[in-house]
Amino acid sequence: MDTVVKKLLHESGGTYAEEAGIPLKDQPAALFKLLVLANLLSARISSDIAVAAARELFAAGGGTPHGMSELTWQERVDALGRGHYVRYDESTATRLGEVAEIVQDKYKGDLRRLAVQSGRDPEKAAELLREFPGIGPTGVDIFCREAQSMWPWLRPYIDSQVRKGAERLGLPTDTRGLASTVPDKDLGRLTAALVRVARDKKLADTVKAA
Template sequence: MDAVVKRLLRDAGRTYAEEAGIPLKDQPGPLFRLVVLSNLLSARIGAEIAMAAARELFEASGGTARGLARLTWQQRVDALDRGHYVRYDESTATHLGDMADLVLDRYGGDLRRLAIEAGRDPERAAELLREFPGIGQVGVDIFCREAQLIWPWLRPYIDGLALKGAERLGLPADPKRLADEVPDKDLARFAAALVRVARDKKLAESILKG
């Protein structure tokens, strides 16, 4: 493994799900929490704030589709505010409630059914994810980058932002060549680390210096 890649994984190789307190498993609860986190991270707001807001929602019983749907709009707003997610709190509270309803109505609260409906095809999965209120292409990229840890059929998922991080480090700007740099089990945290580098020039510089 390239020395730069080793330092990258050492210094920044933590998935956003892990940081938000979501132990990813191929189960309804963790998958729903990941799509909530993806929704929150999609906004033009700091990742730390988005993850704090996610933790507040989960603590308020919003970590499952049924639990989030049962929260009132005001309870969702209050949870977001406790996480300092204040700029987009009202619109996001609406999106999250509508998303929970859609997950319940279409997938019975279980996003493993989305994988089945998509035929485990990444492009079809992206189309289905974009049907969720508040999830655009940015949210799709976040979800799929992280979900490749437990859904091997998404691998390798290295989106444009991750490629920007790779470019900063002088790594191959091609998803398949990049994926060859790490074992499959490390692809999710590798992609997350590349995104962190894309967003933080000082982090990139420190990794290059060694």
């Protein structure tokens, strides 16, 4: 099992947040960027395109709630287009503007206030996250999987996609058993890697070959 996990982490890289250039830090900008990324990843579109679109939005100035609000709708559409996020570009551009407004109005621009308002309870945090346009159960799972690297109180966050990847590799599918295969600090990387395995049989076969 140790060999499989080591091979998995080596083959699959880091978290989706890291791919998008988001530092895994409990800071306002990083948490907002992660919320944007979760929104983009929630659509039926490849993760590579969602990550590329996030990078374009951040490069255009949309890496903070204020910055996202300052972008015009067309500027958001154009940034999404540069990332090839074209099927959902117009509706997503609208949603991201609404998300930025909620973060500013309800959380004063700082999603650490969401952690406080939830009492650092994962179920309550999920309820608050679902108040954002574009964030449903899938978006909550994406955000919390990645945010457990920043918010230790979410650990271990193991959802159905992670369990699917674990099953493919013959790893434990129960929360405690799977979480015990890596140090707590690596849970975000492990869950991201297992989601990739769940979506990519070729990657699963490569890891199992170890």
